[in-house]
Amino acid sequence: MIITYKQADGTVEQVSTLDLSAIESADIEEAMGGTAWRVIEDQLRGQDPTAMRAVLWAVRRRTEPTAKFSEFDVPGWRRRLKARLEREEIDDVLENIMAEALAASEDSAIESMLPFLRKLAEDTGDIDAALKALGKGHLVTGPAVSED
Template identity: 85%
Template sequence: MIITYKQTDGTVEQVSTNDLSAIESADIEEAMGGTAWRVVEDQLRGQDPTAMRAVLWASRKRAEPTLRFGDVDVPGWRRRLKARLEREEVDDVLENLMAEALAASEDSAIEAMLPHLRKLAENKGDIEAALDALGKGHLVKAPAGSED
């Protein structure tokens, strides 16, 4: 996941969870009351402000080791803070859906997930590339009015 925070001066702070160390991930789990990492990831997909703030905090601690989680606030988080999927995560979701779709010989599971993936993907081209890689390029076209 990529966490993006557009600060009041217009600068953008961006952190990928792929760049976190194991210790930083453990620090996030602890700061969130012992929440397991897989739950943190689910909360990030759900745009949970505490989970997104925790990732920013862990990243900022690299430069400011004494920074406390409670001291990190994100004013206007609803419009300025986002969690987005990276290509690897798009691939994982589509591979799982593909396995389900092949088992049922249908594309409906993939089609049902595409609007959500298009909304969450950091790079919209990743959706097309992942579908092409799965041999499902015919599902690429976004429905009219689905722009973000």
């Protein structure tokens, strides 16, 4: 996931969970009360402010090692903070759906997931590329979704 924080001065900070170290991921789990990483990923997809804040905090600790999670705040988070899927995650979702769809010989499972993926993708072109890579290029023509 890519966590994007638009700061008050307009600068944009982006961090990817793919760049987290194992220790940073464990620190995030601990800061969130022992929450398992898989649950945190689900919370990120759901735009959970605590999960997004925890990822930013972990990355900020690289330059501010004494930063405490309990004191780390993200003002205006509803307007400024979002989590979006990266290409690898889109590929994973579509591969899982594809396996199910192939078993049932239908595209409906993939089609039902496309609006969700289009809304959460950092780059919506990644969805079309992933569909083409799966041999499902005929599903590329989907409605455009706003980035908000």
